[in-house]
Amino acid sequence: MKEKAKKLTLFTLTWPIFIEIFLYMLMGNLDTLMLSQYSDDSVAAVGVANQMLNIIIVMFGFVATGCSILVAQQLGAKKDRTAAEVAVISIVANFIFGLMLSAIFVFASKPLLNLMDLPPHLLSEGKSYLIIVGGFSFIQSVIMTLGAILRSYGFTKDTMLVTVGTNIFHAIGNYFVIFGPFGFPVLGVEGVAFSTTISRLIGLIVLFYLLKKRIKETLPFKTFYKIPKVHLKNLLRIGIPSAGENLSYNASQIVITYFVTMIGTEALTTKVYTQNIMMFIYLFSVAISEGTQILIGHLIGARKYTEAYERCMRTFKIAITASTCMAIAFSFFAEPLLRIFTTNPDVIETGKILILLTVVLEPGRAFNLVIIGALRSAGDVKFPVYMGIMSMWGISVTAAYFFGIVLGFGLPGIWIAFALDEWFRGIFMLFRWRSRIWEQKAFVIHPVG
Known part of the structure; x- marks a missing residue:
């Protein structure tokens, strides 16, 4: 049954x-x-x-x-x-x-x-x-x-x-x-x-x-x-702009990975090892943002907009706290974590610096994970894309090349660029959610027939 x-x-x-x-x-x-x-x-x-x-x-x-x-x-x-x-x-x-x-x-x-x-x-x-x-x-x-x-x-x-x-x-x-x-x-x-x-x-x-x-x-x-074809139209109307922000992020990451290959194979390996560890730092923020997105979708469908607003704000505060605590904890154990993957002393030393920088980077990422998901569920799908394209390419890629290649900071310079991008976008996303402009866009489903 x-x-x-x-x-x-x-x-x-x-x-x-x-x-x-x-x-x-x-x-x-x-x-x-x-x-x-x-x-x-x-x-x-x-x-x-x-x-x-x-x-x-x-x-x-x-x-x-x-x-x-x-x-x-x-x-x-x-x-x-x-x-x-x-x-x-x-x-x-x-x-x-x-x-x-x-x-x-x-x-x-x-x-x-x-x-x-x-x-x-x-x-x-x-x-x-x-x-x-x-x-x-x-x-x-x-x-x-x-x-x-x-x-x-x-x-x-x-x-x-x-x-x-x-x-x-x-x-x-x-x-x-x-x-x-x-x-x-x-x-x-x-x-x-x-x-x-x-x-x-x-x-x-x-x-x-x-x-x-x-x-x-x-x-x-x-x-x-x-x-009815309207379902496909609704799917594309929400899905394509929603993918735009993620697509822009991954495309910018490809360009930045190209910058890393300019530094050398050892830097590329360090990036892979460090980002594998970092994924566990923002794990909670990813999970809670996905759960919140589902809840907000149901609340928007039931037209309970105030409940949706409050749900996002509560989740956001939890995610910020959790990501900060996780980043600090991982920074204390950076060396033994990196030694799981490699014994190369240069890789380990650089990786330790990168993990320490995540204490600044990860709270900014939590802004984006939670609030962008909430905006999507509410039907406000275009604003995150516009802000994402501007920030990822105007700040992340540009600053990564400047700090990492031009100034010669290497991978730490690239991590600084990541943090600048996450915080810039995150603050604007918070302003957007708190403005409640998304209520005018909510319940975007076009009725059948």
């Missing part, structure tokens, strides 16, 4: 999301850690390839984000059938979009890596990883959509459990292809790529099963071509 959408609270939504993202980040670190036992060059090659793949994740995310917001709003408005129609349109649209982008990685992997100025001796491994993981990235596009749907219905625990299972399978696969126990061939980067893809395929199958089991309203896959 299918279940109804659960009664939502911030805690019941956030703790499974927290664990899910923690495991996702842990697996990224596990890939890096395992590969670091194989080759530091392999870590750098995969790091650059993943920088390209992150762009694709953002592209898939515009459908998943739009889907999450629209489904949450429709459920808040007690329109279960419409929510189911939006879910189906989202799955089909992201699957088709995923196939198109997967083809680009298969046929243009080498030119893409050349754009990143990847050193020639790293090109072969980077290309193999990009073709395999990128070529099957359409699997991830559907996974992201299914996860967004289940979370909007309140089943965040389900997506968490799927992540646990796929991560376990992925870790076992990595162990076999990197260390070659029991005579298993050592496949290195190529093996890690296959392990990633196969574990995602298993996760996809399980998520489809859970979606069919959990959702009360039958999803109309067989008649998806009859679903």
Whole structure:
């Protein structure tokens, strides 16, 4: 018997999301850690390839984000059938979009890596990883959509459990292809790529099963071509601007990664190791912002605007406090954390400085994670994009080149640029939310018929 959408609270939504993202980040670190036992060059090659793949994740995310917001709003408005129609349109649209982008990685992997100025001796491994993981990235596009749907219905625990299972399978696969126990061939980067893809395929199958089991309203896959086109228009109207901010961020990160390659391979490896550690610092802010986004979507659908405003402000204060405390704690243990990945003294010393700088950087990031998510859920999707493009390129990229390359500060100079960007955008986002201009844009769903 299918279940109804659960009664939502911030805690019941956030703790499974927290664990899910923690495991996702842990697996990224596990890939890096395992590969670091194989080759530091392999870590750098995969790091650059993943920088390209992150762009694709953002592209898939515009459908998943739009889907999450629209489904949450429709459920808040007690329109279960419409929510189911939006879910189906989202799955089909992201699957088709995923196939198109997967083809680009298969046929243009080498030119893409050349754009990143990847050193020639790293090109072969980077290309193999990009073709395999990128070529099957359409699997991830559907996974992201299914996860967004289940979370909007309140089943965040389900997506968490799927992540646990796929991560376990992925870790076992990595162990076999990197260390070659029991005579298993050592496949290195190529093996890690296959392990990633196969574990995602298993996760996809399980998520489809859970979606069919959990959702009360039958999803109309067989008649998806009859679903009103207005749903797709609404999806794109919210999703495309929402993706703009993330797309701009990742594109700016690619440019900054290019600056890092100008400093050297050691700097590139340091960046990969440090950012893998930093992900755990802002983990709580990411989780609580996603939970808040779902709650605000439901509140906007029910037209409870004052409750939505207060929910965001409470979450924002919690996220600021948590991210600051986490950054301070990690700065005290920076050296032993970095030694998990490497024994290179230069990498460790630079990494310690970068982690110390996160004490300033991470509170600014918390501004953006929480408030931008709230603005999206309220339908105010364009303002974060405009501010993001201006700040990321006008401040982050420009300052990264100036401090890191021109003044010769290296990676610490680039981290200073990151902090300036996050704080500049974050302060403007807070002013935007407190102005309550978003109430005029709220409930952006265009009615069917």
